[in-house]
Amino acid sequence: MTKSSPKKAPRVLAVSNQKGGVGKTTTAINLGTALAAIGEKVLIVDMDPQGNASTGLGVPRETRRITIYDVIVDGRSVHDAAVKTAVPGLDIIPADADMSGVEIELSQADRRSYRLRDALAAQTQNGQTGYDYVLIDCPPSLNLLTLNAMAAADGVLVPLQCEFFALEGLTQLMKTIDMVRQSLNPTLEIQGLVLTMFDRRNALSGQVAADVRAHFGDKVYEAVIPRNVRVSEAPSFGKPVLIYDLKCTGSQAYLRLAKEVVGRERRRLAA
Numbered sequence: 415m416t417k418s419s420p421k422k423a424p425r426v427l428a429v430s431n432q433k434g435g436v437g438k439t440t441t442a443i444n445l446g447t448a449l450a451a452i453g454e455k456v457l458i459v460d461m462d463p464q465g466n467a468s469t470g471l472g473v474p475r476e477t478r479r480i481t482i483y484d485v486i487v488d489g490r491s492v493h494d495a496a497v498k499t500a501v502p503g504l505d506i507i508p509a510d511a512d513m514s515g516v517e518i519e520l521s522q523a524d525r526r527s528y529r530l531r532d533a534l535a536a537q538t539q540n541g542q543t544g545y546d547y548v549l550i551d552c553p554p555s556l557n558l559l560t561l562n563a564m565a566a567a568d569g570v571l572v573p574l575q576c577e578f579f580a581l582e583g584l585t586q587l588m589k590t591i592d593m594v595r596q597s598l599n600p601t602l603e604i605q606g607l608v609l610t611m612f613d614r615r616n617a618l619s620g621q622v623a624a625d626v627r628a629h630f631g632d633k634v635y636e637a638v639i640p641r642n643v644r645v646s647e648a649p650s651f652g653k654p655v656l657i658y659d660l661k662c663t664g665s666q667a668y669l670r671l672a673k674e675v676v677g678r679e680r681r682r683l684a685a
């Protein structure tokens with residue numbers, strides 16, 4: 415960064431895995447909350463037409479006035495679209511079902527895979543961002559929304575459910591990341607893998623965790639997210655689990671993960 419541009423760009427992480435139900439949204443919401451709790455300024459971008467991250471953070475459908483669709487298709491600014499959540503330091507750009515038309519709307523558009531990247535860059539240029547982290551909650555499919563997320567991201571954060579088919583979904587994701595590096599975003603990194611829904615009473619969970627660590631080494635976070643009923647209850651109250659029940663094992667695991675994410679980022683900046 416040059417002296418004439420003092421504005422710091424946030425670290426942009428795409429929370430992605432082409433398998434559904436592996437904990438992407440849960441991780442975006444709760445890692446985002448945990449990062450905010452330890453003093454980082456965080457923006458969650460809900461890129462899934464299901465809008466689960468928006469619901470889980472207490473943004474009801476009827477209040478989603480400006481959504482990520484308006485940013486990507488109509489060029490609305492990040493500043494206009496971001497809304498505050500009940501968590502201090504945590505904002506969200508909500509999503510709703512109208513996103514399903516994005517592919518058609520943008521079929522002729524310029525830089526159609528870079529719409530989110532350009533919107534975030536404009537925000538940084540304006541000096542309006544002030545965010546330390548942007549977490550993008552990706553849909554499970556590989557579509558233009560996912561490509562926009564990966565084109566905008568510095569790194570991909572991969573939640574992996576500790577079950578038998580975990581590695582299979584991962585092969586797909588690695589192919590996608592390679593493809594994105596070759597075309598849209600040559601510097602895209604794998605930020606890290608986080609094991610989710612770990613059940614210590616289930617031998618298979620332990621085996622999958624060991625296999626993933628053998629394969630990906632220190633790319634796998636030490637913090638492991640346990641299967642915890644409080645984590646799955648929280649979204650129906652429109653709350654992150656850290657607000658719903660700070661003491662539960664799920665909340666504590668997401669706090670450990672947040673500290674690791676920040677630690678890695680500090681080491682990366684110092685290197």
Ligand code: ADP
Nearest residue numbers: 434435436437438439440611640641642645646
């Ligand atoms: P994705 O976004 O990858 O589709 P979700 O984050 O929506 O996955 O999680 C899928 C389901 O699993 C949801 O019902 C969620 O509440 C539940 N879930 C996620 N993480 C946990 C956990 N650590 N413990 C218990 N349930 C979880």
Ligand code: MG
Nearest residue numbers: 438439462466
């Ligand atoms: Mg999801």
